Amino acid sequence: MVRVYDLGHSRAGDKGDTSSIMVVAYDAAAWEVLRRELTAERVMAAYAHIARGPVTRYELPKLKALNFVIERALGGGVTRSLAQDMHGKSLSTLMLTIELPDGNRP
Amino acid sequence: MRKPLRIGAGAGFADDRLAPAVELAASGAIDWLVFECLAERTVARENQTRQKNPELGYTPYLPMRFEAVLPDCLKNGTRILTNMGAANPPAAARMTRRIARDLGLGDIACAVVQGDDVSELVRRRPDLKILENGEPVESLLPRMVSANAYLGADVVRQALALGAPVTVTGRVADPSLFLAPALYHFNWDYDDWQRLAAGTAAGHLLECAAQVTGGCFADPGKKDVEDLARCGFPIGEVAADGGVVITKLPDSGGRVDAATCTEQLLYEMHDPASYITPDCVLDITDVELTSDGKNRVRVSGARGWPRTPFYKVTVGYTDGYIGEGQVSYAGINAVGRAKLCAEVVQERLRLRGFSYSETRVDLIGISSLHGERPNQPEPYEVRLRIACRTENRKAAEAVGFETRAMHVNGPAGGGGASEPSVREILAVQSLLLPRELVRPEVFIEEGG
Structure with a gap:
């Protein structure tokens, strides 16, 4: 298994009750693993105790990046959330804790 | 071939640091200094302030920022554009003129954009649907404190054409605030979708200031940022043909490379093929970020499509x-x-x-x-x-x-x-x- 942390970096943004979190691969080999293994289902499972979803996944091969849009993730919306981190800025680092199979990685 | 326009970001949110904007102003290296200072609810909050005092309602740090940068900007011919007008752009302009006089800078012209306040329009249209849940806005009207449309770069361009050294606006879409100087300077057509897309992509990269120069990025030992304490704010070089380079002052801290630019390019984007602004629909799926030297990244491949017939209203x-x-x-x-x-x-x-x-x-x-x-x-x-x-x-x-x-x-x-x-x-x-x-x-x- 390999951590997303070792494959790429991440930042989270917010719009209303939606968190958008991207993962950018460090190199081409990491990109192949991320593209194959970091599915919307895996991301939804990692955030299931925080967000109700759904999760939409976008691929950006030229930037070696994935963009995940996670709905109903911010406690009803940034401006009314009871959370300490109302914007969900720290949610990017939860993405990096996900572990993926890395079968084809040299 | 005209020289690229150099647009500096002076703030990425209402409570942003001051020093990087002061450095940009003092450098004389930029044509425009743009302060983006309005989060989603800043205007609502300032509308409440304005109801208590009709001469307030601009962002509270406006005086501090202008006292710090006006002398150098006026001396260097750097024009200032900001949405710090928040809920009261005319009062922001009056305060700006007072600050200039108090600093001994004389009687400066200050241009104003207003009309983003659409609360009366919304009150007359209780049937309008809330985007997130599809419900009519009617139930919010008794508790509504503000309703503001995200204006685009076309309106801001008209204000810039008045020639004032300072232009203050209320709600304007963040990337539009950075597109506007290019639109005005190069006299781009407002349906030249490729150039609008390039300018919008540049604006999106610049609008959060330090978030493209090494802010919100460092992870020690894994992703290091040089001299994060002195992290500078970005400069966008926009050429007449829509070429864009993102950079920063050479002696400032931070880093500008493909990694920092990719994080900011995708920041708060949902569908990357369809990023909707008041000016165009931006598609970044073919964007490439390539090194153009140390702390210089060239942005190419942004595509634009015709704008929608709507303004988004908060x-x-x-x-x-x-x-x-x-x-x-x-x-x-x-x-x-x-x-x-x-x-x-x-x-x-x-x-x-x-x-x-x-x-x-x-x-x-x-x-x-x-x-x-x-x-x-x-x-x-x-x-x-x-x-x-x-x-x-x-x-x-x-x-x-x-x-x-x-x-x-x-x-x-x-x-x-x-x-x-x-x-x-x-x-x-x-x-x-x-x-x-x-x-x-x-x-x-x-x-x-």
């Missing part, structure tokens, strides 16, 4: 209060004592007759940011945070009051309780308004 409304308290525990069974504390506080609130529509208990150090996770070892120390939502201000005040009282009335060894906190909630929702209903105007403010 409706701000009051939504009760959040009361909050915090207290810390350490040592053996710290977590057990923090959990007992949370139970007791909630029971005491109930005994006082208060009820809450939503309550959140956080164990800071365990579950406050990423929620409860399996197989987590108990930390040596933990900070309890209780936050409750209510329509009743007294009930909100009681949350922090009862938490602080746990020093003396709670489990053993509770310390460092916070001052009780109560926040009036200003919530926002979005809707779409047909463009032709909105009538923005631009003028030179003579008063102040």
